[in-house]
Amino acid sequence: MRIVYDVKEMQEIADKYRQWEKTIGFVPTMGYLHEGHLSLVRQAKKDNDVVFVSIFVNPAQFAPNEDLDKYPRDIKRDEELLKNENTDFLFYPTVDTMYPNNFQTYVSVENLTKVLEGASRPTHFRGVTTVVNKLFNITKPHRAYFGKKDAQQLIVIKRMAEDLNIDIEIIGMPIVREKDGLAMSSRNKYLNEKERKEAVCLYQSLNKAQELVDSGISDTNEIKSQMENVIKSYSIPKIDYININSLTTLKPLDRIKRKDTLISLAVFVGKTRLIDNLWI
Numbered sequence: 001m002r003i004v005y006d007v008k009e010m011q012e013i014a015d016k017y018r019q020w021e022k023t024i025g026f027v028p029t030m031g032y033l034h035e036g037h038l039s040l041v042r043q044a045k046k047d048n049d050v051v052f053v054s055i056f057v058n059p060a061q062f063a064p065n066e067d068l069d070k071y072p073r074d075i076k077r078d079e080e081l082l083k084n085e086n087t088d089f090l091f092y093p094t095v096d097t098m099y100p101n102n103f104q105t106y107v108s109v110e111n112l113t114k115v116l117e118g119a120s121r122p123t124h125f126r127g128v129t130t131v132v133n134k135l136f137n138i139t140k141p142h143r144a145y146f147g148k149k150d151a152q153q154l155i156v157i158k159r160m161a162e163d164l165n166i167d168i169e170i171i172g173m174p175i176v177r178e179k180d181g182l183a184m185s186s187r188n189k190y191l192n193e194k195e196r197k198e199a200v201c202l203y204q205s206l207n208k209a210q211e212l213v214d215s216g217i218s219d220t221n222e223i224k225s226q227m228e229n230v231i232k233s234y235s236i237p238k239i240d241y242i243n244i245n246s247l248t249t250l251k252p253l254d255r256i257k258r259k260d261t262l263i264s265l266a267v268f269v270g271k272t273r274l275i276d277n278l279w280i
């Protein structure tokens with residue numbers, strides 16, 4: 001695996017593979033890798049001739065009160081994990097490389113980013129779409145892989161790609177979970193032992209929602225209130241939001257719509273904010 005720090009160099013490598021008519025698969029990450037990230041790398045390996053992974057903790061998607069400085073990092077371990085997956089190139093730029101002094105151009109998707117995560121984190125998606133756009137221009141992939149764990153991010157990026165005629169196939173991949181059902185996340189590292197045990201409440205509440213949907217209940221208020229009860233049966237977690245929205249418009253739904261429903265929630269477990277979701 002070759003590690004590339006420089007934008008021009010990464011672009012030249014991408015150009016070469018394109019000239020050789022090889023397909024490029026790209027997996028953008030913020031590092032501190034786990035099985036969720038690696039599942040994207042494996043799919044990219046299967047689908048493409050060459051795989052580029054990026055590791056960049058993107059300041060533009062963190063608000064000043066968020067965890068940018070303490071976001072977990074372990075580049076040596078990440079390198080080993082990526083080598084084991086036969087990753088071809090790791091793009092690992094610095095903040096100055098990505099955002100030089102005179103940087104002033106942002107990409108923003110309008111309506112889809114005003115709800116859910118966007119309502120709790122108003123500047124977040126502008127940072128995400130901007131950096132993903134830059135990374136697309138740097139790695140020039142044919143296909144890019146994103147986890148359904150960050151459901152709204154995936155939906156927003158698909159919208160951006162379509163709206164801006166970005167000629168890249170955006171592929172959404174299933175959520176990878178720990179044995180007890182907790183969605184894997186770099187932020188799980190923040191949890192102490194007790195919090196880690198209680199963090200399973202997000203998954204349990206989604207299970208409850210699935211059970212209710214399977215039993216024919218479609219009233220979303222009923223489902224949300226039962227999900228809330230599940231979370232409230234734990235001692236530490238505090239709900240930020242529980243929402244049920246259309247997968248295409250992200251507008252709230254009164255009733256479950258088969259194949260077009262996203263049930264999502266954000267919960268504070270101690271100081272750590274965790275998200276999870278279910279695609280119906």
Ligand code: AMP
Nearest residue numbers: 029030031036146147149150175176184
């Ligand atoms: P991050 O490093 O958190 O920015 O995540 C990089 C990519 O990995 C994003 O597309 C995430 O949605 C995806 N990802 C993170 N956690 C998981 C997971 N548990 N299962 C599947 N994909 C994930």
